[in-house]
Amino acid sequence: MRGILASSIGVACAAALALPLAVPQGARAAAPASVTDVAGPVPGSTQSLPLSPLASDRAADGAGTQGIARRDVLPFSLVGVVWDDPEAELHGRVQVRTRATGTTAWSDWQDVETHNHEHSADHGTPERTAGRLRGSTAPLWVGDSDGVEIRVEGEPAAPRLAEGSTDGSTDRSTDGSTDRPAGSAAPLPTGLRLELVDPGDDPPPQGPEADGPRATALTPESAASSAVNAELAPIGAPVISELTKQQTEADLVESRGIVQASTARPYIGPRPRIITRKGWGANEKLREKNFVYTKSVRAAFVHHSASGNNYRCAQSPSVLRSIYRYHVKSSGWRDFGYNFAVDKCGNIYEGRAGGVAKPVYGAHTLGFNSNSMGIAVLGTYSSSNPPRAAVNAVARLTAWKLGMYGINPRGKVIMKSGGSNLYKKGKKVRLNVISGHRDGFATECPGGRLYNKLGKARQSSARYQGR
Structure with a gap:
């Protein structure tokens, strides 16, 4: 417990209990x-598969809908979706279904929390500005699986009428610029990829x-x-x-x-x-x-x-x-x-x-x-x-x-x-x-x-x- 920032612990003691020294913030x-040193393979793996436009009965032209059709993959246990820009938000619905390894049994469609960037490093910190961050959904644990299907649908846009408009046929902002037709799907972030994670074997x-612990290198x-x-x-x-x-x-x-x-x-x-x-x-x-x-x-x-x-x-x-x-x-x-x-x-x-x-x-x-x-x-x-x-x-x-x-x-x-x-x-x-x-x-x-x-x-x- 030594090595933390010196400060008063604020408790009723005969003398103040100073906290151990810490490295300054951000250091x-x-x-x-x-x-x-032990050489050896890195346990676990990640399969990263690009999403592509899908036809959908809810978006017949495929606009705002991307995914991957049902397919065989290497074993994995957790899924998530990432995209290029960490500041971009995914407004829509992400659903996956998976096949348990070694079976023909497919799960029902499961929702993946869109998550966006609320869990992340603070603005201006090296972790955020290093250029490695991506936008991401929450991860979903699905258990040992070897088949997957996914669909990502943009959220339908709420109609926004131009001043004086009554027909709702065009989604138009108050400054007169046309955005997209009312009810059309929100654009999805660019670079959507499905991440399939295998955790590797237990230690x-x-x-x-x-x-006590065994003596291991x-x-x-x-x-x-x-x-x-x-x-x-x-x-x-x-x-x-x-x-x-x-x-x-x-x-x-x-x-x-x-x-x-x-x-x-x-x-x-x-x-x-x-x-x-x-x-x-x-x-x-x-x-x-x-x-x-x-x-x-x-x-x-x-x-x-x-x-x-x-x-x-x-x-x-x-x-x-x-x-x-x-x-x-x-x-x-x-x-x-x-x-x-x-x-x-x-x-x-x-x-x-x-x-x-x-x-x-x-x-x-x-x-x-x-x-x-x-x-x-x-x-x-x-x-x-x-x-x-x-x-x-x-x-x-x-x-x-x-x-x-x-x-x-x-x-x-x-x-x-x-x-x-x-x-x-x-x-x-x-x-x-x-x-x-x-x-x-x-x-x-x-x-x-x-x-x-x-x-x-x-x-x-x-x-x-x-x-």
Whole structure:
């Protein structure tokens, strides 16, 4: 827990508990030296297939409709659609159906959340200006498949009448310029491609946690990703073990070299069990080499991954590896976008590399990635209730992580917008410390059913902190 920005933790102790030093906002920390280099194939793969115009009974001339007819492909488990311009929005409907591997059974049509650019790096940051970003839908987990069909239809345009017009035959803007016929489909972004992601095999079993991780050779990238958590777990560990509240408090005080009064305790929740990137099999060669940090962690934004609920918890590592590959290889991000992920069984996973106890700069909430962390609950919770275990995991995680920065989960925080479709750049916004994605950006995320549970998460998180 050393190595985070020095600041007052704001708890009732005999002396102030200073937070460990962090790299300044936007700075890149050099990766530690390698342990052992291991050559070998990169696990997982991505098939990228261009979409082309389709005929449709709803758009007979094919205008505004693109897709791929039913076809055989190499095995994959996750799908998404990307396009050239990250600032362009896809206004329309994306639907896919897939065939389970080794069968003749095709799924029903499934909707893919259009997502657009609400989950992404902030404007003006190197991650956004590097020229690699693409527009993208949310990823959809479909399970082991070897056949696919897709259609993307532009959203029908609402009629806009010219002044004095009554027939509605032409969509005309108020300045007199003709846009397109009323009711015609919205133009789709250019360069639409279907991304089919194979997560690769699960990492080999590591043995009982009590025995510690097996001695395995690490690539330089894996060693670097693990070393930033070295004060919490051995290098190469698949799991950071949980601590009791008393152990967490003692660890927090000891790590800062502060003599604490016997009656004073920091407001921090017990450290939860966290499955590391090594534990879920992240291929560290996919991401950018170095780590990027912000100044602090003053807020947590909760998301759903919008990847569907058709996964077993044993498949969560595969889901994560797929989303990670989709974020980096397909969408052009520098790493996995969220700082943490939670599955429907309540398991907590390390997300973007840089250290679970550190203020890692994410790409989860456009305009509000600075001084915050993003937590993605794996699944889609627009019309499905999030499992109690997942909501409780959000509470436990925030109680610990926010507690290291002296933040009350039930409180409010003033955040400065980096620019979103809700708040212009530079605007100061008062938000809940634990907010939903939709609080910073006009979006359905984290789904209405999960959003409605955030009040409970705030209360539980504060209770875990001892407030």
